[in-house]
Amino acid sequence: MILEIVKYPDERLKVVCEPVEEITDEIRQLCDDMLETMYAAPGVGLAAPQIGVSKRLLVMDPQAAEEVKKPRVLINPRLELLGETVVSEQEGCLSVPLGYRADVPRSEKVRLTATLQDGTQIDEILEGYEAIIVQHEYDHLDGKLFIDHISRLKRNLYDTRVKKWLKRQSDKNPR
Numbered sequence: 017m018i019l020e021i022v023k024y025p026d027e028r029l030k031v032v033c034e035p036v037e038e039i040t041d042e043i044r045q046l047c048d049d050m051l052e053t054m055y056a057a058p059g060v061g062l063a064a065p066q067i068g069v070s071k072r073l074l075v076m077d078p079q080a081a082e083e084v085k086k087p088r089v090l091i092n093p094r095l096e097l098l099g100e101t102v103v104s105e106q107e108g109c110l111s112v113p114l115g116y117r118a119d120v121p122r123s124e125k126v127r128l129t130a131t132l133q134d135g136t137q138i139d140e141i142l143e144g145y146e147a148i149i150v151q152h153e154y155d156h157l158d159g160k161l162f163i164d165h166i167s168r169l170k171r172n173l174y175d176t177r178v179k180k181w182l183k184r185q186s187d188k189n190p191r
């Protein structure tokens with residue numbers, strides 16, 4: 017089932033999520049629905065708060081746009097930031113309206129530990145695009161968005177655009 021994606025400035029995107037205590041059938045279904053929602057969007061990652069669930073759960077696939085997919089479901093992930101700081105060029109987010117994009121500083125490498133859908137534990141080093149995506153998704157679990165990493169000036173300009181857009185929406189659909 018494709019789920020609705022929560023958009024900034026929704027307060028649900030600012031919540032620090034709670035760990036998943038037990039991998040129930042409900043959690044497994046949620047993971048499947050998140051993957052389906054991510055591919056449909058289309059996007060290369062999706063975190064639970066983006067569908068209104070405040071749990072430490074994310075899905076990602078750096079090959080989402082390719083023929084051979086590489087879906088990952090990560091439960092209670094932990095990141096250790098490694099390597100140099102690099103610029104993630106023109107990062108975007110399914111929860112950040114108006115197709116806004118900006119350059120974001122990220123670590124080039126991370127050590128990822130997490131539980132998979134089947135309960136197994138992983139501990140691996142990610143680099144390149146995968147490292148960028150997992151940092152972006154992990155931020156969502158702590159109530160952060162990529163726009164929290166840009167300059168005050170850029171952020172203020174963006175917030176002004178969003179406010180105008182929201183006002184235009186509400187003028188069109190008065191209730």
Ligand code: GNR
Pocket residue numbers: 058059060061062063066104106107108109110111148149152153156
């Ligand atoms: O689809 C997405 N593309 C993307 C591009 C660069 C860096 C991060 C991302 S993640 C984003 C999907 C999303 O919003 N996940 O939370």
Ligand code: NI
Pocket residue numbers: 108109110111152156
């Ligand atoms: Ni995002």
